[in-house]
Amino acid sequence: MKNLFDAVELNNLHLKNRLVRSATWEGIADFDGSIDENTYEIYRELAKGGVGAIITGFTSVSTNDFYFGGMMRLSDNKLIPQYKKLVEIIHVEDCAAIIQLALGAFYDKNFVEVSENNLSTENVREIIKMFVDAAIRAEICGFDGVQIHAAHFFFLSRFISPLVNHRTDEFGGSIENRAKILLEILRGIKKSAPKLHITIKINSSDFTSGGLDENESIFICKMLFNAGIDSIEVSGNGTSVGGIKAGVNEGYFADFAAKLADEVKIPVICVGGWRSRQVMEEFLNKTRVELISLSRPLIREPDFPKKLFADKNSVSKCVSCNACYKTPAHRCIFSGRRG
Ligand SMILES: Cc1cc2nc3c(=O)[nH]c(=O)nc-3n(C[C@H](O)[C@H](O)[C@H](O)COP(=O)(O)O)c2cc1C
Ligand code: SF4
Structure with a gap:
């Protein structure tokens, strides 16, 4: 029987329970990616709230990425002390x-966004290196994973x-070629920052005609697993x-996550619309999925994990507005x- 509050061991990662804070962009970093007490306070409160691991908001691997405002960045060594402090704050509460690590978009030297199809092969290699370099910095900061x-x-x-992606080089066309960027980032991080747990957040589907569908997503996940x-x-x-209403329509990626967990022998984390302990535990126990991740419930109540621990019947106050x-x-x- 899986219990939401079981401790779990993953590769390079110990979690005190099965609840993960899914990445949530706060939008309050300075333009250069610097963070201050406002960010520290948010993460301190989250860690105190009892979640097993916190995944930070998206953090750009590039200094030249203007996709969203207030993005955190780990694109420069000068930022290491500030992010090291963030890790220390989270670790105080025995939270991973x-x-x-993200890229919103690639911008050229004139600050003009370059589309995925107009990037040179060299640009793609530059992006892979940016992800690996950011992961090396993350390891230096003391992060448990990326x-x-x-x-x-x-x-x-x-x-x-x-x-x-309609590229015609080694990074486009077939599904293997399109996924190659992910595999090269993964291999680069494994080689250069071997202490990190490496996870990925991926679309089960783009839910758009002509986009990535469930079969392709599973295919890519299997490549990543291998x-x-x-x-x-x-x-x-x-x-x-x-x-989303507790007990009514929770867990909108549950079916895909369950299918994927049957296909890969690594922990699958399922995000999206979880609001009650009963439904989360039922799902964990009828599938091979290992972990549940939450975003909005922890914005509404950072101490939601503690409440779930204290009272099996407590439900999130988030109304998903x-x-x-x-x-x-x-x-x-x-x-x-x-x-
Ligand atoms: C304000 C806000 C910011 C978010 N920022 C991120 C982000 O930085 N990276 C990401 O992968 N997902 C982000 N998400 C999506 C959440 O991680 C999550 O996948 C989604 O909200 C569904 O989970 P929930 O029902 O528990 O909120 C964000 C969601 C919200 C509400
Ligand atoms: S209740 Fe609405 S505003 Fe508050 S966390 Fe949930 S979705 Fe966000």
């Missing part, structure tokens, strides 16, 4: 720290999608579905602070 952000139509998600990825978090375009996408520091509209 995983940094989500997550490669290949979901939600961020750069890597677009790059592996047949809807977007190349040594440590765990996979399942998401999809249509990221934060509204109108998505207003927090537009608030300063992505706080919940139902509170002055995040709780």
Whole structure:
């Protein structure tokens, strides 16, 4: 029987329970990626709330990435002390720290976005190196793991999608070629930062005609498994579905996650619309999925894990309105602070 509060051992990673904070962009880093007490306070509160691991908001691997405002960055060695402090704050609470490495888009020297199909092969290699270099910095900072952000139509998600990638070089065309960028990032990180747990967040489907579908997503996940990825978090375009009600329509990527967990022999993490302990535990026990990840419930109540531990019947207060996408520091509209 799986219990939400079992301790679990993953490759290079110990978790005190099966609950993971899914990456959540706060949008309050300085332009150069610097972070301060405002960010530290958010992560301190999250770690105190009892979650087993925190995946940071997306953190750009590039200094030249202007895709979203207030992005964290791990694109320069000068940022290492600030992110090291972030790790220390999270570790105080026996919580694992995983940094989500992402690229929004590639910009040229004139700050103009270069489309996935117009990048030279050399540019693609430069991007792979940026991910590996950021992971090396993450290891120096003391992070327990890195997550490669290949979901939600961020750069890597677009790059592996047949809807977007019409390249004719070694990085385009067949599914193997489109996925090659992920495999090279994975191999580079394994070689250069061997102490890290390496996970990936990937779309189960782009949910768009001509985009990545479930069969292709499983195919890519199997390639990643064979190349040594440590765990996979399942998401999809249509990221934060509204109108979720506890006990009614929880876990909107559950079917895909269950299917994937039968295909790969590594832990699968399922995000998307989990709101009650009963439903989460039922799902874990009827599938091979190992971990559940949460975003909005922890914006609403950073101490939701502690509440679930204390009372099996407690349910998230999050009403899935998505207003927090537009608030300063992505706080919940139902509170002055995040709780
Ligand atoms: C304000 C906000 C910011 C988010 N930022 C990220 C992010 O940085 N990286 C990411 O992969 N997903 C991000 N997401 C998506 C969540 O991680 C999650 O996949 C989605 O909200 C569904 O889970 P939930 O029902 O537990 O919220 C964000 C969601 C919200 C609401
Ligand atoms: S604003 Fe609050 S209630 Fe609405 S989705 Fe965000 S966390 Fe949930």
